[in-house]
Amino acid sequence: MEQKKLLMCYGKTSFTPGRYLEDAFRNIGVKVDVFTSFIDFSQIALDEYIAVLFIESPSLPPVRVKQINLVNIPKIFFINHGENRLTTNIQLAHYYQADLVLMAHSLHLAKHFPVPAEFFPFAMAKDIFNNPALLQNRPVDITSIGTLDPALYKNRIQAIEKIKEKFHADYRLSFHKRVFLHDLAKAYGESKLVINHAADNIKSLNLRIFEGIGCGSLLLTDEVPKLDTLLEDGKHLVLFDSDQDLLEKIEYYLTHVDEAQIIATAGYQHLLKHHTYEHRAKALLNRIEKGL
Known part of the structure; x- marks a missing residue:
């Protein structure tokens, strides 16, 4: 069976939900290719991938994109802040031409986005935050x-x-x-x-x-x-x-x-x-x- 492949675009740091989710995809057998600052989709073999996942990374500049109009696979934007970054995240949802917005919280803001927005909460990064000591x-x-x-x-x-x-x-x-x-x-x-x-x-x-x-x-x-x-x-x-x-x-x-x-x-x-x-x-x- 051919291994599934996912494109992830985000400003990567070691302690963000994006990093934890990237690790998790690899742990379940998905191959992940990561772009951290810029991606030109005309240079990507898009038919090899199941989706593009953009992730909000407030501590670093947003990933810049070129030729996003060529992307014919699902484009997903995962955001993990609420009111304090609403305007920026609305702009990014448009910029990335997202088909779906995933929200870690603040679902009352979903109506502001140009596409459907769904609850996608944070989780346990079990490779790091995992301690059953009494x-x-x-x-x-x-x-x-x-x-x-x-x-x-x-x-x-x-x-x-x-x-x-x-x-x-x-x-x-x-x-x-x-x-x-x-x-x-x-x-x-x-x-x-x-x-x-x-x-x-x-x-x-x-x-x-x-x-x-x-x-x-x-x-x-x-x-x-x-x-x-x-x-x-x-x-x-x-x-x-x-x-x-x-x-x-x-x-x-x-x-x-x-x-x-x-x-x-x-x-x-x-x-x-x-x-x-x-x-x-x-x-x-x-x-x-x-x-x-």
Whole structure:
């Protein structure tokens, strides 16, 4: 059987959904050719490929294209930001002449795109964020990693300050602004609890949800749209709705680590069974083979 081939066009870095999805396609047996800055489709044997997948890469310039009008295979654009990059992503959807837009979150924005847009959430990068170590053996009690820009994360900053005030004397805490890839996986894998707090005004799914649970920690998070379609509160993770609720739940689960372990393990196993990037790659491959 001839190996399936996929074109991927994105500004590649080592810790983006594009990189994780590229790895996943290779893991399921798809050959991937990647263009990171420019592609001239008149120089590509398009009949060898099943589709072209463009991926939003905010940290690098968009991939420039030439002769995209020659592309007669599905053109898909995967975006992973919402309101803060809406105008740019609409422009890119036009530029890439996308047939389908995949959205990691923020489905309420789908109406703004010129073609159908579907939910295609983040997932567990199981080659990196994968740690089933028991909570009782982990040296850190509470970890939070993420940007602390007061323009976007006043609620996160406030919550962290309250956590420090209440728990610093009795528990080991770990807070970081910028940690990536294997260092990030190590930090989560050493912690019993991982705290996730979305931005103040843009409530959306983020990578931290899948990274924390994938590393076997108990994830405590505020609620964001579509989360309940992927994971269940009290079964796979724990939701909080205020700072006081968060503090109470932290205290409860740190003094009931056996219960925390049950939820953390269920979340970890649920991701492995349903929500890895290999699952996303297989779903997209099936979508392509059905003609979009």
